[in-house]
Amino acid sequence: MVINIIILIALVTAALWTAMTTRLLRSAVGLAITSAILSILIFRLASPIAAVFELSVCAGLIFAIFIISITVTQRVTPEAFETRKKERMTKFWPLPIIVIIAAVVLTQIHFQTTFNLPAQTTPNDVKIILWNLRHLDLLGQIVILLTGAFGVVILFKEWKNG
Amino acid sequence: MVNDMSQLFWMCSIAGFLVFIIGIYGLLVTFNLIRAIIGLELLTKSVTLFLILAGYVTGQTGLAQALAITLIVIEVVVIAIAVGIVLCVFRHNRTIDAQLLRNIKG
Structure with missing residues (x-):
C-alpha cells in the first residue's frame, strides 16, 4: 500500500510539473515521465499488457512526436521567454493550491465499499x-x-x- | 482484504481526479497549442487510470485492458493529427499562440 501511495504521489507531481514548467521540452519530458509512472501503476493493478502499451506508445511514440514538433517550431528570444515565464507564473500559481486543497478534501472522505458484483461471464x-x-x-x-x-x-x- | 481494495480504489481515484484537474486547468489556461495538446494528453492519462482501476476492482482486468489498449490507439492518432494541424498552423502564421491567430477570427 505504501508503494502504491508513493507511485500515486509521484504521478500527480509529474503531471503538475508537466503543466507548470515554462519550457515546452521540459513539459514533453514531464509527460513522458507521467506516462512511465502510470505504466508502473497499471502494471501493479494486474494489467501488464496495457502497461506495456502505455509505456511504449505514450512514453515513447508520443514523446517522439512532441520532440519533433517542438524542434520544428521557432525558438523564442530570451526577452520573450522571460515575459512568458512571468505570464505563466501569474496564470499557474493557483494550480498547486487547487490540487493540494482537492487532495486534502478528498482524503478526508472515508470511502468504503464492498464491490458486490455479479459473477463474471466473460x-x-x-x-x-x-x-x-x-x-x-x-x-x-x-x-x-x-x-x-x-x-x-x-x-x-x-x-x-x- | 475488502478494506484494502476499497482504500486502494479511493487513493487511485483521488490521484485520477487530481490529474484530471491538472489537465483541465492546463487546457483552459494556456494559449500555446502544443501545451493544449499536452493538457488533453493528461486528461486521457486520467481516463486510462480510471479504466484500469475499474477493471481491477471488478476483477475484469482482461476487458479493462482491451478497452485501455483501444483508448491508447485512439489517443496516439488524435495526438499525431493534432500535432500535424499545429505544424500547419505554424507554417501559415509563424506562431502557435492561439491569441495571435487572426486568420480564423470570426
Whole structure:
C-alpha cells in the first residue's frame, strides 16, 4: 500500500510539473515521465499488457512526436521567454493550491465499499477478449490508425510542398 | 482484504481526479497549442487510470485492458493529427499562440 501511495504521489507531481514548467521540452519530458509512472501503476493493478502499451506508445511514440514538433517550431528570444515565464507564473500559481486543497478534501472522505458484483461471464484473458469477443474494436482501431496515417501523410506533404 | 481494495480504489481515484484537474486547468489556461495538446494528453492519462482501476476492482482486468489498449490507439492518432494541424498552423502564421491567430477570427 505504501508503494502504491508513493507511485500515486509521484504521478500527480509529474503531471503538475508537466503543466507548470515554462519550457515546452521540459513539459514533453514531464509527460513522458507521467506516462512511465502510470505504466508502473497499471502494471501493479494486474494489467501488464496495457502497461506495456502505455509505456511504449505514450512514453515513447508520443514523446517522439512532441520532440519533433517542438524542434520544428521557432525558438523564442530570451526577452520573450522571460515575459512568458512571468505570464505563466501569474496564470499557474493557483494550480498547486487547487490540487493540494482537492487532495486534502478528498482524503478526508472515508470511502468504503464492498464491490458486490455479479459473477463474471466473460473470460479474463485480454487476448481472448480482444481477438474473439471485441472484433468491432479491432476494426475501429484499424480504421482509426489508417485515418491517422493518411492524415499525417497529407499534413506533412503539405508542409514539405510549402 | 475488502478494506484494502476499497482504500486502494479511493487513493487511485483521488490521484485520477487530481490529474484530471491538472489537465483541465492546463487546457483552459494556456494559449500555446502544443501545451493544449499536452493538457488533453493528461486528461486521457486520467481516463486510462480510471479504466484500469475499474477493471481491477471488478476483477475484469482482461476487458479493462482491451478497452485501455483501444483508448491508447485512439489517443496516439488524435495526438499525431493534432500535432500535424499545429505544424500547419505554424507554417501559415509563424506562431502557435492561439491569441495571435487572426486568420480564423470570426
